[in-house]
Amino acid sequence: MPLMPKRVKFRKSQRGKCQGKATRGNRVSFGEYGLQSLESGWITARQIEAGRVAATHFLGREGKVWVRIFPHKSITKKPLETRMGKGKGEPDEWVAVVKEGTILYELAGVPEDIARQTLSRTAHKMPVRVRLVTRRHI
Amino acid sequence: MADNPTMAAQRREKTGTRASRALRRKGLVPCVIYGGGVEAEPLAVSAEELMHAIEERARIVDVKVGSKKRPVVIKEVQFDHLQSDIQHVDFEIIKMDEVLEIDVPVETHGTPKGAKNGGMLEIVMKHISVECKPGDIPKEIRIEVGELEIGDTVAVGEIEAPPGVKILDDPTISVVAVHAPREEEELEEAAEGEMLEPELIGAEPEEDEEGEEEE
Numbered sequence: 001m002p003l004m005p006k007r008v009k010f011r012k013s014q015r016g017k018c019q020g021k022a023t024r025g026n027r028v029s030f031g032e033y034g035l036q037s038l039e040s041g042w043i044t045a046r047q048i049e050a051g052r053v054a055a056t057h058f059l060g061r062e063g064k065v066w067v068r069i070f071p072h073k074s075i076t077k078k079p080l081e082t083r084m085g086k087g088k089g090e091p092d093e094w095v096a097v098v099k100e101g102t103i104l105y106e107l108a109g110v111p112e113d114i115a116r117q118t119l120s121r122t123a124h125k126m127p128v129r130v131r132l133v134t135r136r137h138i
Numbered sequence: 139m140a141d142n143p144t145m146a147a148q149r150r151e152k153t154g155t156r157a158s159r160a161l162r163r164k165g166l167v168p169c170v171i172y173g174g175g176v177e178a179e180p181l182a183v184s185a186e187e188l189m190h191a192i193e194e195r196a197r198i199v200d201v202k203v204g205s206k207k208r209p210v211v212i213k214e215v216q217f218d219h220l221q222s223d224i225q226h227v228d229f230e231i232i233k234m235d236e237v238l239e240i241d242v243p244v245e246t247h248g249t250p251k252g253a254k255n256g257g258m259l260e261i262v263m264k265h266i267s268v269e270c271k272p273g274d275i276p277k278e279i280r281i282e283v284g285e286l287e288i289g290d291t292v293a294v295g296e297i298e299a300p301p302g303v304k305i306l307d308d309p310t311i312s313v314v315a316v317h318a319p320r321e322e323e324e325l326e327e328a329a330e331g332e333m334l335e336p337e338l339i340g341a342e343p344e345e346d347e348e349g350e351e352e353e
Contacts, residue, residue, distance in 0.1 A: 007337045021219035036220065061256055061319035091335065101219035109258040135264075137243040137278075138192055138215055 002045035003071050004094040012076050012088055018042070022101035028135040030066045031106035033115040039128040042095035043104070045071040051105060051122040058118050063109040065118075069096040098128060142209065143191045144200040147171075150180040158226075167224050171201060171210060174231030179203075181229075188224055195277045197240060201229055209234055209272060234272050239306065241265040242276055244313055248284030252316035257288040263313045266294065267306040274302035281314055291315040 018040035028034040035051075048067060055065045077092035098104065105122055107115050116132060123130045150157065150168060158168045167185045172178035181203065191199055192215065201210050210229035218225055232238060243265055250259050266279050279299075281292055295309030 001334075004334075005336045007339050009339045011335070011338065023219065026219055027221060038220070062258065064258060064260065099219075101221070109260065133221065136192075136217075136221065137195060137264075138212070 002049045002094070003067075004045055005070075005072060008074070011074060011091055013073055015075075016073075016097070018097055018099060020099055022099040025068060025103055026101040028103060028106055028133055030068075031064065031108035032135050033107045033112070033119060034068075034103040034133045034135075035105045035119045035122055035126075035130050036133045037098045037102045037104055037126075037128050037130055038100060040099045041128045042073070042075070043069060043071070043098050043127060044075075045094045045096075047125055047127060048096060048104075050125040054121040054125055055105065055107070055118050058121050059110065059114070063107060063114070063118075066106040066108075068103045068106060069098060071096045073097055103133070104130065142198050142200050143187070143194070143196050144202055144207070145183050145187050145191065147181040147183045147201050147203050149203065150182050153180050162223075162225070167227055169227040169229055171203075171208070171229040171231060173210075174208075174233070176231065183227070185224060188227060192224075195243070197275050197277075198232070198272045199229075211238065211240070211272065232272050237269055237271055239267060239269050240275055242268050243278050245278040245280050246283045246314060247280055248282055250283045250286040250290075250316045252286055252288035252290065255288060256319040257316045258319065259283060259286070260315050260317055261313070262315055263294075263307070263311065266297070266313065268299070268303050269306055270303040274300070276300045276303060279305075283314055283316075286314070286316045288316050288318050 048069060048071060052065060052067055059065070071094035073095050074091040075093050075095055076089040078089035104126065105119065107118060110118070119132050147169070161168050161182050165185050166182040167188055169181050169183055170178055171181055198209055198211055200207050208231050211232050213228040213230045215224060216226040217223065244261055244263055246259065246261060250257065253259055279297060281297060283292070286292070291312040292314045293309060294305060294307045294311050294313055297305060297313065299305050
C-alpha cells in the first residue's frame with residue numbers, strides 16, 4: 001500500500017506553494033549514493049512507491065534503499081461531472097512536498113555502476129528532474 | 139607538512155551578502171581564518187583549488203596571505219542547497235606539534251565472503267573520531283572486510299590505528315557489519331490497495347462502528 005500518515009490532525013489541507021530551496025534533507029546521510037531533486041513539486045505516494053519498487057526489484061536481494069521523503073500532505077478532488085461549489089472535495093491522494101535539492105532516495109551496498117542503473121530506473125518514475133549524487137566525505 | 143596543499147588567499151575588504159556573492163561570481167569562496175590567539179580575519183580563496191583539496195580529502199592546508207603562510211585545519215565547509223558549490227569555509231589556525239581531534243572517514247577494502255553468499259556490507263559508522271598531530275592525520279581509516287561472513291562485524295576496538303593516531307570512539311561500537319539478505323516479503327510488501335483514511339487526532343470514535351460490532 002502506498003505511504004500515508006497513520007494519524008493526522010486535519011483531513012484536508014490548503015494547496016500551498018513549493019517555493020524555495022531545500023535547506024534540510026539535502027545531503028546523502030545514510031547511503032553512498034542519492035537521487036536529488038532539481039525541481040520543486042509534489043511527489044505522490046504512488047510515485048514514491050513506484051520508485052522504491054523499481055529500485056528494489058532491480059537490486060534483488062542486494063544493497064539497501066532508503067526513501068527519504070514521506071507524503072504528509074493530502075490532496076482533495078471533487079467527483080467527476082460535479083458542479084462547482086458545495087464545499088471542498090474529499091481526500092484523493094497523499095503527496096510529499098519536494099524542494100530543489102531534496103534527496104529522494106538513497107542507496108548503499110552496491111558498486112557505483114549498479115547504483116547508477118538502479119537510480120536511473122527510479123528517476124523514470126519521478127515527476128521532477130533529478131540527478132545522482134554521491135556522499136561527501138567531509 | 140610538505141604534503142599539505144597550499145592555497146593563496148586574499149583579504150576581504152568588504153563583507154556581507156552582496157560582497158560575498160560578488161566574490162562567488164568571480165570564482166572565489168569567502169572564508170574566515172581564526173584561532174592561534176589571533177583575531178578572526180575574513181579572506182577569500184579560489185573555489186577550484188579549495189574543491190580540489192576537499193576532493194583529495196585534505197584536512198590540513200597551508201593558507202598563504204601575502205607572504206605569510208599558516209597551517210590551518212578545514213573546520214567547516216558550507217555548500218549550497220544542491221551540495222555542489224562551496225559557499226563558505228572556516229579555517230582554524232593550528233600548531234603542527236599540537237594534538238587535535240578530528241573525524242576521519244571510514245573506507246572498506248575488499249569484498250566480504252558473506253557478500254558473495256548474498257549478504258550486504260553495511261558501513262555503520264561513516265566517520266571515526268581520532269586524536270593525532272596534524273602531520274599524522276590519515277586520509278581515511280581503512281578496514282579489511284574480505285574475511286567477513288554474514289553476521290560478522292568489526293568493532294572500533296578491532297581497528298588498527300595508523301602510527302601516531304589514537305581512536306577516541308567507544309571500542310565496543312560496530313563500524314562495519316555484514317547483514318543477511320533481505321527477506322522476500324519485505325520486497326513484496328507493497329501490494330496495490332485502496333487508499334484508506336488516516337485516523338484523526340482528537341476525533342471521537344464513530345458510534346456506527348460500535349453498533350455494528352454489537353449486532
